[in-house]
Amino acid sequence: MLVLRSSPASPFGRKVKIAADVLGLKPLINVEATNTASPDDSIRQQNPLGKIPALILEDGTVLYDSRVIVEYLDHLAGGGKILPIGEARFPVLRMQALADGMMDAGILQVYEHRFRPEKYRFEDWKAYQAAKVGRVLDALEASPPARVNSSNDADAGNIALACALGYLDLRFSGVWRDQYPNMVAWLAAFEAAIPAFKATEVPPAGFPKTEEPLR
Template sequence: MPVLRSSPPSPFGRKAKIAAAVLGLKDRIAVEMTDTTDPSDTIRAQNPLGKIPALVLDDGRVLFDSRVVVEYLDHLAGGGKIIPAGAARFDVLRLAALADGIMDAAILQVYEVRFRPEDKRHPDWLAYQGEKVTRALAALEAETPATVAAGTLPDAGQIGLACALGYLDLRFDGTWRAGHPGLVAWLEAFEAAVPAFTDTRFTG
């Protein structure tokens, strides 16, 4: 059985777990807790970058990062389920890339505070990353993605966006919600339509 190396707070790991759930693969993937800050954790041997998620296949090969893992899961489920073929594929991948960018910028802000002493932090760097998130949210509010209807599969871009907004709720106290009513409504609809979003919420 393939093993997904992940950690509950990781929005990228959450993306892979939601993808597995909506594709009907949850019972075919084992999830293994990972501590990327622990030098003795085997993640550094499995993924030279030491990052999660990483999917350890039955033959020992390891797939990373989340974009590759999600595409593999889609392939495992028969293909074209959450990453469509043809021209529509690029709309989905574009949204997925924007969501990944939000998560990257948000995580960099968290790490700047978590790993640097206060006198070594760079306010300009924090502001630079924060502006990425601000611009991305403004663009998404102006052109909100299609709502996920109950009984339909979300695509990879929608899954990524939900995880990005969930991470902003977790680490930034949901301050993004002010001024983005369209995205708030979109996320509420996603949560109602995709039970895996609630099932993968970090509560620690």
């Protein structure tokens, strides 16, 4: 049995969970809750960076980060499933990189609130990260990616994008939705086609909100 160290709210962990489900590998993976803030959590020994997700293989080898794990899961499923082979691979990798960057920018805004006392918060830094999110959403709204209508359409890029938008819903109250109707429709189609997206959703109640992640 493989072990996935993650947490329910992690968009990168969610990406791995959805990828595993799409690839038919969910029964092979045990998800183990992880607290990266605790020095007593073994994640710091399993991944020296102390970050999630991390995938522990049966021989004890640990894979990280999410892109490496997704690549491994695709390999385990036979290859060329959610990471195409040949020229088609690069648009998928580019979308994954764009979506991962949006998740990073969102997380950094959350961390600015979570770990820094209010009097020390750097508003220019938050605005810098927020502008990244806004630019990505602007670009995608102007030229939306192909909609995912079935699990056959799912790939590492659009899975990552769905998780990035889901993270904006979780941590920023979904304020992006008012400005980006094309992406709202895209995400609705993804959710309808990929049951694992809804299954991995975390209710926003109880999670602290930060400011709007747009410029």
